[in-house]
Amino acid sequence: MSFGTEFYARPVLEVARDLIGCVVEHHGLAGTIVETEAYHESEPACHAFVGVTPRTRTLFGEPGVAYVYRSYGIHALLNAVCEPAGVGAAVLIRALEPLVGIEEMRERRGRVRVQDLCSGPGKLTQALGVELAENGTSLIDGPVVIRRGDGGQGGPPVVEGTRIGITKAVDLRWRFCAVGNSHVSRPRP
DNA sequence: CATGGGATTGACT
DNA sequence: GTCAATCCCATGC
Numbered sequence: 001m002s003f004g005t006e007f008y009a010r011p012v013l014e015v016a017r018d019l020i021g022c023v024v025e026h027h028g029l030a031g032t033i034v035e036t037e038a039y040h041e042s043e044p045a046c047h048a049f050v051g052v053t054p055r056t057r058t059l060f061g062e063p064g065v066a067y068v069y070r071s072y073g074i075h076a077l078l079n080a081v082c083e084p085a086g087v088g089a090a091v092l093i094r095a096l097e098p099l100v101g102i103e104e105m106r107e108r109r110g111r112v113r114v115q116d117l118c119s120g121p122g123k124l125t126q127a128l129g130v131e132l133a134e135n136g137t138s139l140i141d142g143p144v145v146i147r148r149g150d151g152g153q154g155g156p157p158v159v160e161g162t163r164i165g166i167t168k169a170v171d172l173r174w175r176f177c178a179v180g181n182s183h184v185s186r187p188r189p
Numbered sequence: 190c191a192t193g194g195g196a197t198t199g200a201c202t
Numbered sequence: 203g204t205c206a207a208t209c210c211c212a213t214g215c
Binding site for chain 1: 209210212
Binding site: 037047092165167 | 197
């Protein structure tokens, strides 16, 4: 069962931490979230910092929606829109531990180790086949769905660190990783 | 309308 | 360690 909008309509840091251990599904493929980052309109690394534009419209919209955008002209990056509508905030899904459909992921990603299939935000969208056209779609009804993990209450132990690949607000420790998981992207915290 | 900069990755030195 | 690929879109004239 997927989460309701109330799960996403909370402070983005809480959602980012709680998403570790949850499962992303897309077209029958699935993986467990092992790494996330939080972004909020109050800090300049967030796309929403500049206010509402055609690009950031999704970020300011309903929580529980996918924000998918193109990075460096090449990769699609998957985010979960958070906080109440009107607040620009989202959780970037940075890495998954593959669960279902590993062979199909390998067909898209090439002959790499399982640890490298989804160990980065651009890698996991390629492995799952998530595209730009899915920007603005529901994470509750699909095609991309996030649901509770099978690991029981509370999820796995989480370690926090600084966000990766940004040039502004670099000191905020808004990156969350599953402790000791080999599917987390480099550098490991 | 022209320009410049990325929430990255993989190949190469 | 360095570096190019590649394109959307925010910004400024």
